[in-house]
Amino acid sequence: MLAAARAAFAERGYDGASIRAIATAAGVDPALVHHYFGTKDALFLAAVEAPADPDEFLPRVLAAPPEALGAAVVGMVLHVWDGPARPGILALVRSAVNHEWSARLLREFVLAKIIRRVIGSLDMPVAEREARGALVASQLVGLVMTRYVLRLEPLASARPDDVVAAIAPTVQRYLTGDVALPGRPD
Amino acid sequence: MLAAARAAFAERGYDGASIRAIATAAGVDPALVHHYFGTKDALFLAAVEAPADPDEFLPRVLAAPPEALGAAVVGMVLHVWDGPARPGILALVRSAVNHEWSARLLREFVLAKIIRRVIGSLDMPVAEREARGALVASQLVGLVMTRYVLRLEPLASARPDDVVAAIAPTVQRYLTGDVALPGRPD
Numbered sequence: 001m002l003a004a005a006r007a008a009f010a011e012r013g014y015d016g017a018s019i020r021a022i023a024t025a026a027g028v029d030p031a032l033v034h035h036y037f038g039t040k041d042a043l044f045l046a047a048v049e050a051p052a053d054p055d056e057f058l059p060r061v062l063a064a065p066p067e068a069l070g071a072a073v074v075g076m077v078l079h080v081w082d083g084p085a086r087p088g089i090l091a092l093v094r095s096a097v098n099h100e101w102s103a104r105l106l107r108e109f110v111l112a113k114i115i116r117r118v119i120g121s122l123d124m125p126v127a128e129r130e131a132r133g134a135l136v137a138s139q140l141v142g143l144v145m146t147r148y149v150l151r152l153e154p155l156a157s158a159r160p161d162d163v164v165a166a167i168a169p170t171v172q173r174y175l176t177g178d179v180a181l182p183g184r185p186d
Numbered sequence: 187m188l189a190a191a192r193a194a195f196a197e198r199g200y201d202g203a204s205i206r207a208i209a210t211a212a213g214v215d216p217a218l219v220h221h222y223f224g225t226k227d228a229l230f231l232a233a234v235e236a237p238a239d240p241d242e243f244l245p246r247v248l249a250a251p252p253e254a255l256g257a258a259v260v261g262m263v264l265h266v267w268d269g270p271a272r273p274g275i276l277a278l279v280r281s282a283v284n285h286e287w288s289a290r291l292l293r294e295f296v297l298a299k300i301i302r303r304v305i306g307s308l309d310m311p312v313a314e315r316e317a318r319g320a321l322v323a324s325q326l327v328g329l330v331m332t333r334y335v336l337r338l339e340p341l342a343s344a345r346p347d348d349v350v351a352a353i354a355p356t357v358q359r360y361l362t363g364d365v366a367l368p369g370r371p372d
Binding site: 093094096097098103106107110111127130131134135137138139140141142143145146147149150151152153154155157158159162163165166167169170173179180181182183184185 | 279280282283284289292293296297313316317320321323324325326327328329331332333335336337338339340341343344345348349351352353355356359365366367368369370371
């Protein structure tokens with residue numbers, strides 16, 4: 001079931017994959033998938049082997065007022081990476097860099113479970129949401145890579161609050177500020 | 187010689203590794219290293235297996251006035267990644283994510299050969315240089331990861347000019363703007 005779920009999420013994305021299709025591919029009844037995993041959400045987290053559940057830390061971020069969302073998001077990223085989930089997330093990132101299907105899963109995870117929900121709390125058209133979400137991801141993924149993977153100083157050993165102070169204005173601008181938004185070419 | 191050079195650069199960094207010590211570790215005469223590679227710079231590029239030589243594209247970036255440096259740097263990164271060197275750079279990034287010594291080599295390469303030279307063109311104290319350089323790296327590495335590795339839309343297929351317009355203000359702020367600079371804790 002998990003293998004079928006991984007293949008479906010990587011191929012069709014979080015929205016496109018249905019529990020029914022995953023059950024069919026695994027040769028089981030959809031009711032069995034529901035019995036084991038409950039929701040599609042829980043099945044997705046299991047398939048990605050997510051080392052941390054966004055439901056645990058996202059509500060606090062989403063409670064921030066729009067003008068403080070940048071700092072809340074950066075603070076959350078550091079909090080999760082500086083916690084016990086780090087080895088698990090690092091394994092996920094390594095896998096994503098090495099395997100195309102794994103990159104797709106991580107992209108879906110970051111997009112569907114984190115960025116989209118943060119951006120979803122702001123009022124704007126879908127195309128703008130996508131563009132702002134990708135820009136936010138570009139800064140957050142880069143922060144994680146330089147601080148935790150490449151360990152570039154002084155970012156690697158700087159205090160979380162100092163990192164938030166430096167990076168949050170960028171994320172805030174991407175979320176709600178004045179940005180020339182990139183789009184897909186026509 | 188290359189194995190000894192890789193070990194030395196990974197262990198002691200670009201500045202700390204000397205041709206003399208590398209030659210000793212490889213059991214050869216320093217003159218032989220000079221004969222084969224010329225400068226320490228060329229030896230480093232060979233050791234990293236650099237798919238592109240910064241000397242080819244950096245001069246154009248450094249010719250930009252300080253207030254246009256952000257756009258010049260982002261444009262250069264996209265130009266190099268959208269060119270024939272992409273598979274080589276991707277291999278370097280994959281290796282860096284998987285091996286600690288490889289991460290150190292990539293960090294040294296990005297730091298010593300690119301960021302430091304870009305920042306070196308600006309007049310500021312060393313600690314500020316380091317901090318601004320790491321922040322610039324956090325945005326550029328993230329841009330590369332989201333656009334080329336995770337292929338997050340619309341960043342993945344946006345026109346280079348549109349990407350520059352969105353990202354350059356961030357890099358410009360990190361280079362010369364008003365930033366709460368992170369430092370190593372005392």
